[in-house]
Amino acid sequence: MSGRGFDLACPAPLRHRTVQLAHGGGGRLSRDLVEQVFMPAFGGAALSSRHDGAVVEVPAGRIAMTTDGYVVKPLFFPGGDIGKLAVCGTINDLAMTGAAPRWLAVAFVLEEGLPMEDLVRVVHSMRDVARASGVEIVTGDTKVVDRGKGDGMFITTTGVGVVPAGIVIEPRRVRPGDAVLVSGDLGRHGMAVLSMREGLTLTGALESDCAPLDGLVSALLAAGVVPHCLRDPTRGGLAAALGEIAMDGGVDIEIDESAVPVSEAVAGACELFGLDPLYVACEGRLVAIVPAEQATRALEVMRAHAAAPAPARIGEVLGPPDASRRGRVTLRSRVGTSRLLDIPAGEQLPRIC
Amino acid sequence: MSGRGFDLACPAPLRHRTVQLAHGGGGRLSRDLVEQVFMPAFGGAALSSRHDGAVVEVPAGRIAMTTDGYVVKPLFFPGGDIGKLAVCGTINDLAMTGAAPRWLAVAFVLEEGLPMEDLVRVVHSMRDVARASGVEIVTGDTKVVDRGKGDGMFITTTGVGVVPAGIVIEPRRVRPGDAVLVSGDLGRHGMAVLSMREGLTLTGALESDCAPLDGLVSALLAAGVVPHCLRDPTRGGLAAALGEIAMDGGVDIEIDESAVPVSEAVAGACELFGLDPLYVACEGRLVAIVPAEQATRALEVMRAHAAAPAPARIGEVLGPPDASRRGRVTLRSRVGTSRLLDIPAGEQLPRIC
Known part of the structure; x- marks a missing residue:
């Protein structure tokens, strides 16, 4: 100041x-x-x-x-x-x-x-x-x-x-086989605000991830990565972000639960409040849906960038695109079972943004 | 609907x-x-x-x-x-x-x-x-x-x-000798909202002037009028609009009270509430400050346009522009006296927009 x-x-x-x-x-x-x-x-x-x-x-x-x-x-x-x-x-x-x-x-x-x-x-x-x-x-x-x-x-x-000329990034561009990446661990923002509101004192670990992502995106574009879709998982978290992309893009998406980065502090606070971190808002993370052959390059760029603290490939787009598809997102669990990651009905955390 | x-x-x-x-x-x-x-x-x-x-x-x-x-x-x-x-x-x-x-x-x-x-x-x-x-x-x-x-x-x-190319309309363009025009009668919006809020029933006459002004401005530009400044007198009414232009343009402005159009309904309601219509918000009127030689043409264009129900030349810009000028707006009354039309300190009508 x-x-x-x-x-x-x-x-x-x-x-x-x-x-x-x-x-x-x-x-x-x-x-x-x-x-x-x-x-x-x-x-x-x-x-x-x-x-x-x-x-x-x-x-x-x-x-x-x-x-x-x-x-x-x-x-x-x-x-x-x-x-x-x-x-x-x-x-x-x-x-x-x-x-x-x-x-x-x-x-x-x-x-x-x-x-x-x-x-x-x-x-x-x-x-x-x-x-x-x-x-x-x-x-x-x-x-x-x-x-x-x-x-x-x-x-x-x-x-x-x-x-920039030639850049078109939107849900309709998503294609079967695309890789689903995230730039960092999820759920920090929502849990930081909630913990503060509820007077929960966790020793230092729970800070919002609130940060600008424009530098990270331009680094990806500069490296020749052509994302089909980008989304910051804010309200409704990863579940809402992927659910919307799946619906608007007319595809299904499958996520590997064990690959999704969540910090211990967020996981602990979520357990305490009975929340699923995949539904909790971030304010400094992005989901990138990129052609599979660009996934490795995209992860390299993220690893070199301060705004992407824990880049991970978490899943893929199933296909083919089809208006009759229901835009489902499924989560393959650690033990091999599969469950629907439904778009949340409402508001599990009101007024976190 | x-x-x-x-x-x-x-x-x-x-x-x-x-x-x-x-x-x-x-x-x-x-x-x-x-x-x-x-x-x-x-x-x-x-x-x-x-x-x-x-x-x-x-x-x-x-x-x-x-x-x-x-x-x-x-x-x-x-x-x-x-x-x-x-x-x-x-x-x-x-x-x-x-x-x-x-x-x-x-x-x-x-x-x-x-x-x-x-x-x-x-x-x-x-x-x-x-x-x-x-x-x-x-x-x-x-x-x-x-x-x-x-x-x-x-x-x-x-x-x-x-x-549009070549168009620069802002307070700093205002020049001594410019004519001050308004497109219609003042104070309708503020008095319509206030009367409604206070449960005052005046027979039909008090309607907000709320309307888009883009058509009127493009008609003025199309007719070759080059306004130095335009302003819609919303919060704080004509007094605030002119006060700001005068301060930001480094000029003084003089207004002829008898030339300022105010409807009987607004004048009556203002008297009832102890308000000065020159401080009451409009939402469908504009103040145009134009070179004196274009004033007649600008008024003609306004007269032919539905969005300007009562065009009037109400005053002029005094000069010369000078950083030391205090941006005063004076009002010459019907009886020839002159008073300062000060920019209002605060809010005579809260929450009217």
Whole structure:
């Protein structure tokens, strides 16, 4: 927290130690918030044009666009906070289309009474992760709702990225025989947030994996790997990610349970809460479905990359693609039995992102 | 409400008459919501690729990007609802940069227990206004927060548009001598929402002006008008819009009070609530600051356009531009006196957008 242009310990320029309704009113207090909190953190050429929208230059071709609302509770958790999560999540959704993330828009819905210091901390962590990925926060908005009509802070981040020529990554490209890879151990984010919320103190081991994945994706593309589909297993975990790809791609997928990396800390916490780690959200892992002949190369690239701590080949796509297929994902267990890894009906962990 | 692909009277396919936490969980219920509510309403090529982000083609050049959170209360009001407001607001922010609005991303934060029928109504009104403006809703997200931690529905819409070559519209372009125009009578939206909230029944006259302004802006550009700045006077009304332009453009602005169009219904309601209509939000009006010699042509174009019901020249930019100027806006009253139209400190009407 560098405090550049803003002293965290003493946010005197804002005159208020908590967020007021007037900070969202479009008047002078809104302007103070922009001038004293957002501009020093995010300020760039586009933001400083001070207009209703930001104008940026794009090359001819394809852009990717994605949006996500963040309502995680609590706002701060081991390994991150709602701001880091929002920026990483949007960067990651863009990266999953193969796009290089470039510009972000950020909309806050704040609850009256939120400590100003919390907002500043969140804004600074958004700045830090955006900078590290070379992404510019170009426009934003703040609304304040009355006390009891929100829950501290909700953030919606929307990202725009530039898709390299020739790259098409989406469920419909998945083919029978493709290999299914993951970049690291699963379930950290969900279990870190849940443990914090439930007051569980596990000695240091349970940190969210929250991290940007754009560097890893561009390393894969640069190495000549042509992923048919990429997905970050967030809400619903690996099960939901694979279930959706299977359904949208019209294929079945088989996973080898013993090959799926799960840390001891996550496995232990899952046992405690009666959860299956394959259904628990990650925020810094990706599933890559690649042509079988590229699997080894893809794993090599991952092994050399800091954002892929435990790369593994966990399964394969069965075929042939067929509209009548039900998009089933099956899990071959350690003892050789097979069970359906169904897409979860609902929410085993509410508000983890 | 055409109900195409979805029967409003009987949302049986959703199995739930109210929004459940699981509808935001990323599992099967989330998927049902997408398949049965969002896809039939918004579905297009980009949305139907079913990926984390939408990929669209852009020409080389400049794009505009804007985001806004909507927390209006109540969700439905005379002349619109939160969905129409969100789509129009984002279209309008893009239009104010001179961009042709093209793609929208929509993120919902829903409160557990929201009637499903309300969500469907809102989605349909988003669809209707997006279609009418030729804007495509290409990607979205839904989160659900527990009962009592939200307020029915918040929507964040983010828009991307294409800026025509050579068009630069922003506060820094404003010049001394420029004419200040408005497209119609002010204050309708704020007073319509407030009157509804306060249970005031005024016979039919108080409808929100909520409407898209992209057509009006492109008509102005097509007629050769080169606006230096455009702004839709939303939160904080005309006073905030002009105050910001004056500050960011380093100029002073003088307004002739008797020239500012305000309807009798709005004037009456403002008197009742002790409000000044110049501070009350519009959602379908624009302020255009144009070179003085183009003012007549701009008013002609507005008069011929349905989105500009009461075009008026209301004032002028004083000069010269100077960093030391304080960005003052003064109001010359009907009786010849002059007062400062200060930018409001806060929020005279919370949650009107």
